[in-house]
Amino acid sequence: MLRILLVFSFLLSSLSYSQTKLNLIPYPQKVELQKGEFALNNQTVVKGDEKSFEYQFFLKSLNKINGLDLSKNDIKSGVNVIFLNIKKDSTKDYEIQITTDFISITGKDNEGLFHGVQTLLQLIQTSKASKLPSLKIEDEAKFAWRGMHLDVSRHFFTVYEVKQYIDYLAMYKLNTFHWHLTDDQGWRIEIKKYPKLTQIGSKRKKSMIGAYVDNTFDGKPYGPYFYTQEEIKDVVKYAQERHITVVPEIEMPGHALAALSAYPELACTKEPFEPATKWGVFDDVFCPKDETFTFLENVLDEVIQLFPSQYIHIGGDECPKTRWKDCAHCQDLIKKNNLKDEHGLQSYFIQRIEKYVNSKGRKIIGWDEILEGGLAPNAAVMSWTGIKGGIEAAKTNHFAVMTPGAYCYFDHYQGDPQTEPNAFGGFTPLDKVYSYNPIPSELNEEKSKYILGVQANLWTEYILDFKQVQYMIFPRLMALSEVGWGTSDPDHYKDFENRVVEHFKILDQMKINYAKSIYNINGKVIPRVGGISYRLSTSQKPEGIRFTTDGSVPTANSQTYDVAIPVSNTMTIKSAYFEDGLKSAVSTQDFTISKTSGKNVILEHQPSENYSFGGAFMLVDGILGNVKQLGKTWLGFQGKDVVATIDFGEKTNFSEVYFNTLDNKGSWIHLAKSAKVSVSDDGKIFKTIKEIGKQEIYSAKGKIHLKVGNQNSKFIKITIENAGVISAGNPGADSKAWLFVDEIGVN
The missing domain is CATH 3.20.20.80 (Glycosidases)
Incomplete structure (x- = not known):
């Protein structure tokens, strides 16, 4: 019984070891981890074509990494040797074999050998005490x-x-x-x-x-x-x-x-x-x-x-x-x-x-x-x-x-x-x-x-x-x-x-x-019943996140984040990550809540791939666009109109509709040509309740606030017309204009 347990224990240990992920980027196509390790030290010998660039590059890089100078070492035994080989009939770009006695890098040509050298250098840089795990790597790139x-x-x-x-x-x-x-x-x-x-x-x-x-x-x-x-x-x-x-x-x-x-x-x-x-x-x-x-x-x-x-x-x-x-x-x-x-x-x-x-x-x-x-x-x-x-x-x-x-x-x-x-x-x-x-x-x-x-x-x-x-x-x-x-x-x-x-x-x-951006707080607006919530995440331990909802700068004693923060009123959420006395950059998000916030929205035309972060929901996420930050707070449409239908879920009273468009002609971004607001109770038959033209939009500099009288409907459709083909005399003339739109709000 004891013998069986020992064997089972060994198998679990081997399985755990084989599933350990190496700190390699890009990760190889095939990695097989084995028992044992190779000890890299000042007695290690490097064997290969000493005139080749790859050989000299490896020695110089190794010297930069850990100060080892292996250029004058000679083989005295078959132990503690790194072989750099080229095998022209190899089917892989390169292969690496690491045992307790030797390391072998075999490339199908000099380029493959160079890639293998880069992989080994990464292993050395991310391993402790220059102890490299025994393994076998077979690798090649997917794309040329x-x-x-x-x-x-x-x-x-x-x-x-x-x-x-x-x-x-x-x-x-x-x-x-x-x-x-x-x-x-x-x-x-x-x-x-x-x-x-x-x-x-x-x-x-x-x-x-x-x-x-x-x-x-x-x-x-x-x-x-x-x-x-x-x-x-x-x-x-x-x-x-x-x-x-x-x-x-x-x-x-x-x-x-x-x-x-x-x-x-x-x-x-x-x-x-x-x-x-x-x-x-x-x-x-x-x-x-x-x-x-x-x-x-x-x-x-x-x-x-x-x-x-x-x-x-x-x-x-x-x-x-x-x-x-x-x-x-x-x-x-x-x-x-x-x-x-x-x-x-x-x-x-x-x-x-x-x-x-x-x-x-x-x-x-x-x-x-x-x-x-x-x-x-x-x-x-x-x-x-x-x-x-x-x-x-x-x-x-x-x-x-x-x-x-x-x-x-x-x-x-x-x-x-x-x-x-x-x-x-x-x-x-x-x-x-x-x-x-x-x-x-x-x-x-x-x-x-x-x-x-x-x-x-x-x-x-x-x-x-x-x-x-x-x-x-x-x-x-x-x-x-x-x-x-x-x-x-x-x-x-x-x-x-x-x-x-x-x-x-x-x-x-x-x-x-x-950039250390992955350490900072990442905020994402998500829908919830009756509105929106703000979900925070970080690459670190989530219990290190602290936040405030009153606009004050968070400290280590501020509220600890555990679940998405409900956003039911206009507010400012600030967040930061704290650990061992250190603090990440403070993330700030302002919310402007209206009757459309978190509601279901459908777009007739989809935004450009480059400016579609968050998709259609971005139009009802409670965040107004920042004119200097196009990618995260605006949706961009090239040559297309914005036709957005919002479902309130039930008949809702409102009297004002607002949205913003951008004017940045140097980047081919033009204000809308016109805008129209329509309402419906069944989502099929719509009645137009307000229309404005180019002159009104330009007078408002794209910051549109429309009084629409007392309305009560289940659906609202906002149609914002793209400027179309850019006219002569403007940057990008004869090309399709961009239309950028942020939050569509209703009060």
């Missing part, structure tokens, strides 16, 4: 494109900082660095044939600061900042050693002001230009004439010589058609080539560039607007406005990289906007990034093969220095890496979050300025 983007046009970063950025990608097995080198606000790459691009286009008179709606500037000249061709070669070589492909982006036909400032003859008009000092989209773009194509081909010749990547990114996004509509040459070109319209002209432009790039043995990739007017034959699409562009590309047998703003824009807020540095807008917390699946459900298995992978983008309008770059990408880059590797599991997000916390120790050692 695992990318991060960096915009250096709005704000510039040095070669040293760009190399650090590449190091971060390498740490987490990302393999593509998308370098956004040109835009309206700055041209950052030396082109020897056109020196004025950097003489003129690499500097601007001043820069916009604060939120876009503030419309304020710093008054300080910016630049000249650019990379010489020798610096470009240095960065490309640095990335290649770490098995990262650098994909350059040269924007066309839009986002061209910096280039037109240097060579104004390439525009449709003859006026002088200067690099933009504001953020946003501008009407002046490349004119599709022969001298423009000659210029761009010459630029691309030099770019292709510098970057050996298969793909060259040509932008293609947010190109207003205003100048083309008024340009005699453009209109003649449309007629001559039997093009349908200016969208067809954009397709003509992209296809002509593609033919040239293809003639040089390369391929183009562009933002999903290159689909306008018809996709170039061999082009790949980077789907950013949502997933639709990627789906359309894949269904027509074109490759696509998924980078939807709702999940992959790291210039969005990642925590409570009130406690975060100023950001572009949007709300993309760590768990949302981790939840993303790059394969759209609309694609079958065959078409799914055209999804190359996933990428996150870091636009730098509001990112002033490299410390803030670090803050915006970490820890979200870790979530992206696991999504791209194919081992993310949103159902076990808490496990991933625990591993992230362990990796914070690594970032601390590297002196990286990462």
Whole structure:
């Protein structure tokens, strides 16, 4: 009996050990934990190709981590050895075997070996006393494109900082660095044939600061900042050693002001230009004439010589058609080539560039607007406005990289906007990034093969220095890496979050300025019978949460949170996390309660994926929109009307209806064209009780309060009309306007 119990005890112990999760990111495809451990010490010998980058990288990294210098150790026995091998017929990217006597890393090539080295380094950094568990790992990535983007046009970063950025990608097995080198606000790459691009286009008179709606500037000249061709070669070589492909982006036909400032003859008009000092989209773009194509081909010749990547990114996004509509040459070109319209002209432009790039043995990739007017034959699409562009590309047998703003824009807020540095807008917390699946459900298995992978983008309008770059990408880059590797599991997000916390120790050692937003209080409004409640959560122990409902700052002695807080009156809830004398940032939420709060609401048209946090319920959650925080307190609709039907549950008396819309034309956000209030007792037949037009909405600056007389109904429908297509003279002319709406309240 005792023997049976001992065996049973051993089996339980082994089972528990085998289920222990390693602190690895991205998590490997297959991990088998075994008994025993390998002791890493100053007697350990590293055996491999001593001339290879991977061998030298491992030794140098190990020395940085724990001070061990193993470069001069020789094998005296078969014990305490780390083997770095390449096995070309291997079916896996890499394999790791750890026993009590040795560690073996086997890659199918140098890249696989490098990935294995990164995994082992993580094991060393997250293990205690350099004791590594015996195990076997078999691993490979699911997606071929695992990318991060960096915009250096709005704000510039040095070669040293760009190399650090590449190091971060390498740490987490990302393999593509998308370098956004040109835009309206700055041209950052030396082109020897056109020196004025950097003489003129690499500097601007001043820069916009604060939120876009503030419309304020710093008054300080910016630049000249650019990379010489020798610096470009240095960065490309640095990335290649770490098995990262650098994909350059040269924007066309839009986002061209910096280039037109240097060579104004390439525009449709003859006026002088200067690099933009504001953020946003501008009407002046490349004119599709022969001298423009000659210029761009010459630029691309030099770019292709510098970057050996298969793909060259040509932008293609947010190109207003205003100048083309008024340009005699453009209109003649449309007629001559039997093009349908200016969208067809954009397709003509992209296809002509593609033919040239293809003639040089390369391929183009562009933002999903290159689909306008018809996709170039061999082009790949980077789907950013949502997933639709990627789906359309894949269904027509074109490759696509998924980078939807709702999940992959790291210039969005990642925590409570009130406690975060100023950001572009949007709300993309760590768990949302981790939840993303790059394969759209609309694609079958065959078409799914055209999804190359996933990428996150870091636009730098509001990112002033490299410390803030670090803050915006970490820890979200870790979530992206696991999504791209194919081992993310949103159902076990808490496990991933625990591993992230362990990796914070690594970032601390590297002196990286990462966001600690997951430690702060996360508040979520939930419906309850008769109204709403406010649920608080944190990555830490919930009993550490303290809150107040009178607007006062919480202390360690404030009320302890245990269940969702009922919100029945207009109030301010402040919360913070306390542990061992430490306090998190204070989260503040103001509530404005009305008769619609918590009621059932149905939308006829759904909001954009990028601005849909909370869904339709956001319109009745008791929270008024903050004009500087678009992602968490507003719903955004591009080209669509807001038609919201609210069910009170029973006939209800009211006499006032209110809601807010935004006016931010620089970001294509326009006030509503009209609004209408209707009522019904059965939810089917509605009677209009109030209508207002554009003049009234603009007079109220979008803050709408409507007196509707004494009403008594079970349903109310609010119809808010989108401005439609943006008119000439406005940023984004000819594109669909955005309509942002917050709380719909009734009193």
